[in-house]
Amino acid sequence: MAKPRPMTDADYEALALGAWILGTGGGGDPYHSLLEMRTLAREGRTVWLLDPLDLEDDALVAVVGQMGAPLVIQEKMTDAHVMAETIRLMERHLGRRFTAIALWEIGGNNAFQPFLAAALLDLPVVDADAMGRAFPQADMTTFAICDLPSYPWTMVDIRRNTIVFVEAEDWYWMERMTRKACTVFGSVAATCKAPRTGREIKECTILHTVSKAIRIGHVVQHARARHGDPVAALLASEGGLRLFHGKVTDVYRRTTEGYLRGSAEIEGLQEDRGSTFVLDFQNEFVIGRQDGTVRVTAPDLICVLDSVSGDAIGTETLRYGQRVTVVALPAPPLLVSEKGLQHVGPRAFGYDVNFRSVFDGAAW
C-alpha cells in the first residue's frame, strides 16, 4: 500500500492554478480558498492525500463541495468552519464517523473544500473526484452516471441554517431541491453529498484528479518561470487542443436559479482574425460556436485562458477587452460513454446537438 503523503504549500499553490483551469470557466476562482488554506497550513494543520486505491472497501467517505454561483462566492467567499460543519451534521445524521473526505468537483474552488474541512477535522483527503472537471449540477457526476443513491445530503449556510435532505427520488430531484434551498441561502451553501463507501469511490469516481490538477499547475508554473508559453506547455502536457485566440468583445451574465448563466463573444486576433467565437455558459462553459457553427461542447473541457500567463479566466471574471485563448482538454472516458453523455452531454444542458468530441478529428 502506498503511504498517504502530506500536502505541501507548493502543492496547494499548484492545485489552485490547475484546479482553476480544470474548472472550465466555473467552479469559482480557488484564490479565496487558497488564502484560507495557507492560513490553516501556517497554523500547522497538515492534510494527508490518500490514494483511493488504498481505501478499504467498507470505508465511509464524505464527499463535500460548496454549492452556488461563482459570482456570489466572489463576495461571500468561503469558510472552512462552515464546510466542516456540514460533515459533522452528516455524521450526526448517520450516527457514524467518516474515515476520509473525497472531492465532489476538482474544477475551481471546490478542489479546496475537502482540504479546508480536513484541516479542521483531522481526516485524510482522497485523490479522486466525481466530475474530473467542474459541472453545474448534481446529476452531472460519476455517482449519478453509476446510478448510486443521491441521498442523504446535508447543507449549511453562513448563518448556520441547516438542512438534511433525507431522501430523494433521483439525482435530478436532489439537484432541484438543493438548488432551491441554496438560492434561499443566498446562492451559496456548504454541502456534504451522499456518503460513499471505499469501494464506490474506487469504482465510480475519476481517480487521481488532485494529482492531475497539481501536475497542470506545475506545468504552467514551470513554463512561466522559463518565460515559455504556458498555454502551449499545458496543451502538450495534457493532450489538449487550441481552438481560438482573440479579444473578448461582449459578456452577458445573469445569476438565475442559483446559477451564473450567459455568453461571451470573442473576436479573433492574428490567425483567427475575421472570425468570431461565442461561448455559452451555465457556471461552466458548455458550448462553443465559431462563426455560428458548433465547434466544441461539454463534456470536452472548454477552458478560456489568459493568452500570456496561462491563468484560467472564469465565467465571472471574463471582461470586455481581455485577450484570451480558448482551448479544449479531453474528457475522462466515463463522461463520454453512452450513459455518461446522458448526464453531461450537450442535451443535458438543453442543446439540441449530438456530442462529437473535438478530439475525434472530424470537423463539425
Add this chain to the structure above:
Amino acid sequence: MRHVGIDVGGTNTDAVLLERDQVLFSVKTPTTRDVTSGVTRALDDLLRTSRANPAQIDAVMIGTTHFTNAVVQRQGLTPVAAIRIGLPAARTLEPFVDWPPDLARLVRGRIFLLRGGHEVDGRPIVPFDRVAMRRVAREVRDAGLRSVGVTSAFSPLDPSCEEEARAILREECPDAAVTVSHDLGRIGLLARENVTLLNACLIDLARATTRAFTRALEASGIRSALYLTQNDGTVMRADYAEAFPVYSFASGPTNSMRGAAFLSGATHAIVVDVGGTTCDIGCLRNGFPREANNVIHVGGVRTLFRMPDLLSFGLGGGTLIDPADPSRIGPRSVGYELIERARVFGGSELTATDVGVAAGLIELGDRDRVAALPASFVKATLARIHAMIEEGVDRMKSDAADLPLIAVGGASFLIPDGLPGISEVITVPHHAVANAVGAAIAQVSGEVDQIFQNMSRDDAIAEARRVAAERAVSAGADPATLEAIEVEDLPLAYLPGNSLRVRVRVVGDI
C-alpha cells in the same frame, strides 16, 4: 489650445508646452523631495524658455508616480481603520489578509467586522448592525485614526450599508476621511476592499501632493484648471484626485506609451522607456497601450485595476553598476541624486549613465571622469544592458511579425540600435519627455453608471453608450476619436422592471 503636461517621476520632473498638437518646448529638472519646488522650477523654466504668457495656458495636466511609489516604498502612508460589513460571511478572511506583511503593518490601524451587507438578490445577509457601527465610529475617533475604508458585501448592487456607515462616521468622527468601496470597485469583495484600503492610506499624501501642485501653479502665475492623469489615459480634476488617489496608479506608463505614440505617429509598436530608475516595456495597439489581462498587484496588493501590460525592471540612467563585475547591474538606483552621485557629475558611484558617457553614447557631465574605465569593462557592461532589454522586448512581443521599437526616456541611449524581431528603432524629438507629452495629450472621458428599467439589454447598453459619448464630447472630446473602454452590465434582481445597472466609459482626444 495650449496645454502644459508635467511628469513628476522618481528622478526627473519634466514639463512640455503643447499647442495645436505640436510640442513647442520641453524642459527636464530634477524631482525634489518636497515636489512643489521641482514642479515650480519646471514650470518657471518652461515659461522662461517659451516666453509663454502664463495667463494663456488653458490646462495643466500632471502625471505622477508619487502615489504608486509611496505604496511600493512604504512611505507617507496613513494608518487606516478597515471596516467590513458582511458578517457572518467571509469571517475567516479578514481585511489585509493577502497584503504583504510589512505593508499591512503600516496601514492596518484597526480592523472591524460588522454584521450586515447584502445577498446577490438584494436581501440583507442579516440586518445591518447600526448599534455596533456607532460604537466602531467612536472607537475610530478615540484611536485617533484619520482615514477609514468601508466595504460591504455586494455594495456595487446595494450601497446602502456603506452609505449609512459613512453617515454615522461623519457624525461621530467628522474629521476622518472616509473611502467607501462602491465608489471604487466592482463585484469581488476582497479586491474591492484592497483598493478601498489603498485609497484610504493615501488620503493624507494625496491632499498634500495635490495642494503642492496647486501652489506650484499659483507661484508660476498659471490660473488654468489643474488635472491629474489616470490609469486609463484620461484626466481627473485635482479635487477629485484628492479623494481618489488610487486612480492615478499606473498613469506614468500609460503617459509614456501614449506620448511615444503621439511623438512617433506609430500605432503598432513596442515602446521601451528607460528612465532614471526603471526600464518599462509595453506594446502599442492602434495607438493605445495593450492592457494587462491578469490580476494587477500594486506594491504586492491584489487589485482589480486595469493597467497597461508592462514589463518593468531595474535599469535606468541612475542604475548602480558594480565596478568589479560588469554583469552586476542594478536594481538599485541613485534616483534623483544622479547629478550628485554619478561619476560624470563629480560623484563616486558608477551608474549606467557613466557607462553610456564612457561609450560615447551620450554627452553628459565630465567625460574625463570616466576615462579610466577600461574599454573592455564598458563593452561588457553595455552588452549585458542590451541583453536585458532584448530579453524584455522578446517577452512582451506577442506578434510574429517585426515591429518598430520606439525608444523614449532620459536614458534611452542604453537601448541597442538593432534587436531581433524589431524592424527599426525609432528615436523621436522630445523622446526624453514622452511622459510629460502623454500627460499633455491625456484624453477626456464620459461615463454612465445608471440603472435602466423596462428596456432590453441591448437597448440599455446602446442608450448608455450614447449618453457616455455625449458626455465625453461635451467635456471636450473629438467625436471622431471616441472609443468605449468599458462596457459592463449587472442585473438588479431585487428591483422591478428587468432592472439593469449599466456602466459605460467612453474616452476621446481633446
